[in-house]
Amino acid sequence: MNDKDLQLLPFYRFASDHISVGIHAIDRNGRTILYNEKMKNIEGLDLQDVADRSLLELFQFDQQESTLLKVLQSGEHVMNVKQTYWNRNGHEITTINDTHPVFENGELIGAVELARDVTTLERLVYQPLRRYGEPITFSVITAVSESMKQVISTAKKAAMARLSVLLVGEAGTGKDLVAEGIHYELSPPLSHFYTLYCHNSDPTILNKLKEDMIALEASTIFCERIDLLTLGMQQQLMDMVNDPTLGNHLFLASVGADPVDLIASGELLKELYYFFASMTIVVPPLRERREDIDPFVNDYFARHRVRFGSAIMGLTEEVRDIFHAYDWPGNLKEVEILLDEIASMLTVEEMVTFEMLPLHFKLKVQEMREPLKRAEDFVVQSDRDLLPLDDYLREAEMYYLQKVMGMFEGNVTKAAVALGMSRQNLQYRLRKIRK
Ligand SMILES: Nc1ncnc2c1ncn2[C@@H]1O[C@H](COP(=O)(O)OP(=O)(O)OP(=O)(O)O)[C@@H](O)[C@H]1O
Known part of the structure; x- marks a missing residue:
């Protein structure tokens, strides 16, 4: 190491210990x-335990070592692996990990794992109820x-009988939410609600689950979207849920x-399905139970008023119809994500008008609105309806292009052929009207 590197060392050390990304490197x-x-x-280590140890001292942590070792063996990057687990202090934590091989002069000298802690973001953005x-x-x-109502009533029965449930x-x-609702309904209660996120096929999530099952002894374990696990991992999960040495847990799952x-x-192992399906609860899509829309929106705004002191009361009739x-x-x-977007722009408004909807949503629903409103817009009914020619032509173009795009289900190439223009020209015009 040259003098310059030595001089930089304390700065690297400072940066490493103040950066908001977890770093774990192995040789x-x-x-x-x-x-x-x-x-x-x-x-979740007790800082007292490690305070007197040097930065470069050897630690043995099993949590993420397997990904690091895998990368060390393969020399390949493993990117964006999301993990949610209970750390050693029992706190739920969500990280997104990138693991990189480290080469020097073409030789593999180690691996480094960078863990972004997204627990707060995850809760704020995707689980607003929390x-x-x-x-x-x-x-x-x-x-x-x-x-x-039927879903909730069946879920309550499952909680009473402490049955495995497939949602x-x-x-x-x-x-x-229903899975967590079952957990909180249990009597006597179980202390932990553990979610196994099956959205990535990193086999280490099952190793982690195994360790946590042993540590927690008795908990509710919710395996979210088991159909996304590889069949090999489904088999491994099957072995684990049937293993009495791993504790006494209540298992819930979703597909x-x-x-x-x-x-x-071939996406779901029959045996795993039979294990979870002591009770199957089908949660219907929102389009089949539209009565839930208004109460959900009202609850959302009621919380917003309490939490942020806003004046928002609801949707205008037009937005409600949409x-x-x-x-x-x-x-x-x-x-919920749409309401988040609207709410982030609120100042003193009491009602959400069509103009307040985010542009991407307006474009999606315009078709619904257009047949009612637009046709009239193009008919001059009195001199008060007269628009400057440029505005009229712009509006007419927007209407016409959207109609044609709708007819061709968004296929720009086909629409351009029908309109007798180049694909590039159509794309340019569409960009302009979407601005
Ligand atoms: N009936 C409901 N009441 C209140 N909030 C709801 C309801 N359904 C969904 N939500 C909201 O939508 C969010 C997503 O719901 P949830 O994660 O339970 O869906 P999911 O069916 O499990 O989806 P996935 O299959 O993607 O995991 C929740 O965090 C919650 O804020």
Whole structure:
């Protein structure tokens, strides 16, 4: 190491210990050579334990070592692996990890794992109910429609009987909430609600689950979207849920489509389905229970008023009609994220008007609005309706292009052919009207 490197060392050390990314590096022998403050914090170590140890001292941590070792063996980057787990202090934590091989002069000399702690973001952005500090009991789940009432009533029965449950439904329908609702309904209660996020096929998530099952002894374990695990991992999970030496847990799971179809298409292990399906609860999509839209929106705004002192009371009739006509492919999660976007722009408004909707949503629903409103816009009914020619032509172009794009289901190439213009020209015009 030259003088300049030595001079920089304290600065690197300072930066490493103040950066908000967890860093864990191992050398070519798999020995830990760097473990920064943020990583200690993520792992939930007692700082007293490590305060007197040097930065370069060897630590043995099993939590993420396997990804590091895998990278050390393969020499390949493993990017964006999301992990949610309980750390050693029992805190739920979500990280997104990138693990890189480190080469020097073409030789593999080690690996480094960078862990971004996204726990807060995850909760704020994707689980807004938690933002208000409420545990997810059945009482905070919007269930005004008959079908949702039925879901809650069946879930309560499952909690009473302490049965394994399989929740079936599209993304964003509230399966996670129902699972957590079951957990809080248990009597006597179980102390931990553990979510196994099956969205990535990193096999280490099951190793981690195994360790946590042993440590927690008795908990509710919710395996979210088991259909997203590889069949090999489903088999491993099957072995774990049947292993009495791993504790006494209540297992819940969810799948994103009809389990019979998933089994037929080879995405779901039949045995795993049978294990979880002591009781199957189908959570219907929002488009089949539109009665839940208004109460959900009202609850959202009521919380917003309490929390942020805003004046927002609801939706104008026009927006309400749009909310009821739209299909909500992302279900209540989509409604919620849209309301988040609207709420972030609120100042003194009491009602959400069409103009306040985000542009991407306006474009999606314009079709619904257009047949009613636009046709009239193009008919001059009195001299007060007269627009400057440029404005009229712009509006006419926007209407015409959107209609044509709709006819060709968004296919720019086909629409351009029909309009007798180049693809580039059409794209340019579409960009202009979307601004
Ligand atoms: N009935 C409901 N009442 C209140 N909030 C809801 C309801 N359904 C969904 N939400 C909101 O939508 C968000 C997403 O719901 P959830 O994560 O439970 O959906 P999911 O069906 O489990 O989706 P995925 O299959 O993607 O995991 C929740 O955090 C919650 O804020």
